[in-house]
Amino acid sequence: MSPSRILVVGSTGKTGRRIVRQLTGSGHQVRGASRRSDPPFDWTEPATWPEALRGIDAAYLSYHPDLAAPGAPDAISGLVSCAAELGVRHLVLLSGRGEQHAQHCEEIVRGSGLSHTLVRTSWFAQNFSEGHLLEPVLGGTIALPAGTVAEPFVDVDDIADVAVAALTDERHAGRLYELTGPRLLTFADAAAEMSAAAGRRIGYVAVAPEQFRATLTESVGPEYADLFTNLCTEVFDGRNASLGYGVQEALGREPRDFTDFCRTVAASGVWRP
Template identity: 60%
Template sequence: MQTAPILVIGSTGKTGSRIVKSLEQKGYPVRQGARSSAIPFDWDRPDTWEAALAGVTAAYVSYFPDLAFPGAADKIEALVRSARAAGVRKLVLLSGRGEAHARKCEDIIRNSGLEFTLVRAAWFAQNFSEGYLQGPVLDGMVALPAGDIKEPIADVDDIADVAVAALTDDRHNGELYEITGPRLLSFAEAAAEISAAAGIPVRYMPITLEQFHAAMLGIGGPVVADVFTEICRETLDGHNAYLTDGVERALGRKPRDFADFCRTAAASGAWKKAA
């Protein structure tokens, strides 16, 4: 078993927290990379990077808030330089499916001179249970600018499992794993499955990009609204409506189904309103 730590950047996020837990359960030494960590990592403070990367053999790279945000590619390039200087051997990048900015960041990692694995993920199932759509689910209405398009919604547990495999097994070096669920779902169908599992009424309401932008202005301000509206414009147009075999190639098993996610999330209390 290796003794050099594996750095998990974004260790408090949906994927990062699961990766940390899995690596620790398998007996790997882990260094958590978050602003509040014992050895902090902060994307907005490059002065924290050297200590976080020191002695690390491999690093999981999850960029917050999203690779589509202004300056993300510059930060990824700078991280690559810091990782090379620190003697890091391998980078595993979480990327977004169907996003041009994410592809640019993939190319930076691919051309870094380091070993790498690219994990390109579809829409997260856990957006409905742990993310910004949990509240709308509890309120019974999920509104998105997605029309009636279908998405191969991916379970974050699958994404984490693939990342852990890539971080700990050189057989995955140089691979691009595109992670999807096993079937296509419209957001109306997803809402119906959540409703059935949670025992609460949940509907999907298609809205325009302009309506979405206005709603996001009130949540995160103009930059957040602009970027996330553009992500929706780019990705929720139907061009991602196909399945891939990334989970099967990486792990030798089928991806988890959305219905299984719904049952697990409901059993965990994710969709129970506070008394």
Template identity: 70%
Template sequence: MRSDPVLVIGSTGKTGRRIVRRLAEQGYPVTGVSRRSDPPFVWEDPSTWRRALEGIHSVYISYFPDLAAPGATAAIEALTSTAVDAGVTRLVLLSGRGEANAERCERIVRASGASFTLLRASWFSQNFTEGHLLESVHQGVIALPAGDVHEPFVDVDDIADVAVAALTDDRHAGRLYELTGPRLLTFGQAAAEISAAARRKVDYVALSPDAFRTALTESVGPDYADLLTNLCVEVFDGRNASLGGGVLDALGRQPRDFGDFCRAAAASGVWQ
């Protein structure tokens, strides 16, 4: 059994649950917390934070709903202060590539006084299998306000592997890792690769931001629809149309290709 306790905030999310599983398999004492854990960790209720942080060496921070959300910077500043006061010595932040507010949160973590690693990730491949776009794949139409922008889709399993390394190995202290896949694809090309792997027709439709917001509002409400729309407008302007070397730098191997992700997803039956 390894001796340094690790806390994973957002342990039911795409990255969090993978990180908890990997740490447990490697023998680390790991605690995962979320809104539904016992005790709960609720971002909107700072009184729930201190108990989770007591006795913890390293913390993985995944902010919900997104670091682009109003109030995220204040929450990250308060959390880092509480964590350092509780004796936490290492912080690993999941950040968003190309997001101005995420970079503000990165600066807060840098200035916290704790050892840190910043994981600046691009669009998750698993958004097509575990996120709101899974239903879109089932319906055969992926509709986003992304035009023909190129995106270096990153596999969440790669993010989890880098996070575990950062949480457990001092060599990653003070590093910023740009986490992307190995290839740039438009969403139209991504839809074509999903189609080929799933053996079913999946089209991509480029929406205007207003049309996207309107379509989302009915299902997720106006506030979350505004957040997602504004985020898409920010990051789908071409700023992320480049590859990052974070996976190779952190792990010494290449990131997983989107085509390999698609073939594994199809074999799992998730798109059937």
């Protein structure tokens, strides 16, 4: 597959920007795609897709806001058809572990006839440092409808490493990788680790889904509140309380540990309020 022209959809996001950085650093021709790229790419505007896909050999697909969103199957299906028409050879789909709707989208890619790799991941550690949980961490309290469930938080640097391998090495074609971190932690465990690294108290409060939905509705509106609450209810029911071995299978090494993630983020100053 190498050297190739590679499209990274979601190029300004947590996974995409790392993938772009790595690919560019190793001399690949990379085209980033998001609403801010030139030309812009928008999942809600199919007319923007052909321009992004033309002349591309392999594409990384990170859907926004989530493969569980109502428009996702149609968008994935449409984009995959467009990619096939334009001669894209290989697709790498970022997917969510234990998410029924995400797995429906995986099936669309699997059934496309195109070469593909499915990268199915647990919760990102970087949700606490670059995502929607940074603000609660800075405020000192993370409130989620996650009870005492254990989650094997995955480091986004590992996702990027696997995605880059899948985009550039055909040995990953046809594979489904379940990426997790090397350890199960409850959210209380994760908060304790972040507290130790940050040198101040970061607490975790388990809230009921309805309370979570109500609070979220005030800040992001009912549509996102429903999507995110339903997602949490689904993935935090215990189904993901086990380790996956995708990092080991794809890269032949152990995944990064949550303690190392905490140490790196604390040293960067991001968790200083």
